[in-house]
Amino acid sequence: MKARLAKLLSPIFGRKTPEGRDLDGVMERAWNAPDYVEQLGKLKVPTMLTDEERRMLVYLAEHTVPEGTAICDLGPFLGGSTFCLGTGLKRAGRSNPIHSYDLFELSPNGADWFKETFIYPFGFERFDGMEFVHVFDAINAVHGDLVSRYTGDVQRHSWTHGDIGLLFVDLSKDWPINDHVVREFFPAVRPGAFVVQQDILYPQTPWLFSTMYLLREKMPIVSYCEYHSAVFQCVGRIGPEDVERCLRANVSKELLLTAIDHFEGVFPYRLQKDYIRLMRTLVEGNPIDLPFWDYRIPPAYHVPLSL
Numbered sequence: 001m002k003a004r005l006a007k008l009l010s011p012i013f014g015r016k017t018p019e020g021r022d023l024d025g026v027m028e029r030a031w032n033a034p035d036y037v038e039q040l041g042k043l044k045v046p047t048m049l050t051d052e053e054r055r056m057l058v059y060l061a062e063h064t065v066p067e068g069t070a071i072c073d074l075g076p077f078l079g080g081s082t083f084c085l086g087t088g089l090k091r092a093g094r095s096n097p098i099h100s101y102d103l104f105e106l107s108p109n110g111a112d113w114f115k116e117t118f119i120y121p122f123g124f125e126r127f128d129g130m131e132f133v134h135v136f137d138a139i140n141a142v143h144g145d146l147v148s149r150y151t152g153d154v155q156r157h158s159w160t161h162g163d164i165g166l167l168f169v170d171l172s173k174d175w176p177i178n179d180h181v182v183r184e185f186f187p188a189v190r191p192g193a194f195v196v197q198q199d200i201l202y203p204q205t206p207w208l209f210s211t212m213y214l215l216r217e218k219m220p221i222v223s224y225c226e227y228h229s230a231v232f233q234c235v236g237r238i239g240p241e242d243v244e245r246c247l248r249a250n251v252s253k254e255l256l257l258t259a260i261d262h263f264e265g266v267f268p269y270r271l272q273k274d275y276i277r278l279m280r281t282l283v284e285g286n287p288i289d290l291p292f293w294d295y296r297i298p299p300a301y302h303v304p305l306s307l
């Protein structure tokens with residue numbers, strides 16, 4: 001019993017490899033250990049992430065980022081994910097740089113709702129217009145110079161900051177963006193580092209399944225959150241031929257369906273499997289090229305699935 005408890009708690013108290021990685025803790029989802037939950041409390045920042053996803057990001061930044069690498073946050077929205085990553089670094093006494101990329105602009109469709117739901121309840125003054133970069137800056141001011149932000153379509157940005165020691169992806173909402181992320185960011189991930197695909201357990205982002213299925217030898221899945229996110233570990237540098245196989249132009253519907261079946265066997269929770277089955281239905285019934293927002297969820301699925 002004592003040994004089991006020690007094993008469970010060891011990730012929190014610093015069981016690290018020389019480079020700072022902690023695969024056991026990641027696989028055990030140590031961010032859910034009671035002590036860790038208690039230490040972090042509720043991370044009250046404007047974010048679309050679940051409580052577990054927030055703790056997962058803190059944990060990964062605290063325990064797994066190798067020296068001499070950068071953290072890359074693709075799609076921080078108001079800055080919540082970047083804040084969690086910075087919090088993890090701070091807990092570890094580390095100063096790896098964090099590079100955050102977003103449009104930092106609300107879409108006119110639903111902008112008022114987003115402001116009322118995610119921004120004003122946190123004490124920000126009411127503002128006109130769609131840009132919200134001031135919210136990101138205010139939230140992450142506490143992390144000072146560690147954080148650099150890049151505004152606009154990520155497809156206009158290249159990665160020029162050396163090896164990535166933790167990659168969080170939360171903006172691959174269509175095939176072309178996914179192609180860009182795989183082409184531009186994946187080859188920079190240092191073997192040993194972790195990659196989080198936040199949208200993987202949404203039924204409308206099947207390109208994430210085909211990509212991670214095709215890369216499964218070099219980026220196997222190692223962990224997940226109950227909702228949405230899954231964690232992969234890079235075990236071999238992604239090369240040009242790996243990238244090429246993942247691009248939209250080279251993925252067939254048959255391959256997508258094979259990838260979906262593969263991942264249905266991987267995720268344990270019934271709700272996760274329900275989302276994956278719904279993804280299969282959407283992929284079977286639609287053209288392969290639809291972006292996230294064009295998949296129409298049939299009315300029968302508009303109720304919570306297995307909750």
Ligand SMILES: C[S@@+](CC[C@H](N)C(=O)[O-])C[C@H]1O[C@@H](n2cnc3c(N)ncnc32)[C@H](O)[C@@H]1O
Pocket residue numbers: 046047048049074075076077078079080081082101102103104105152153154155170171173177
């Ligand atoms: C679901 S939100 C991310 C949530 C965020 N990680 C958090 O902590 O709350 C998705 C983000 O992706 C961004 N995004 C979508 N397409 C993009 C693009 N082409 N370039 C840059 N950012 C993009 C959106 O602006 C949005 O902030």
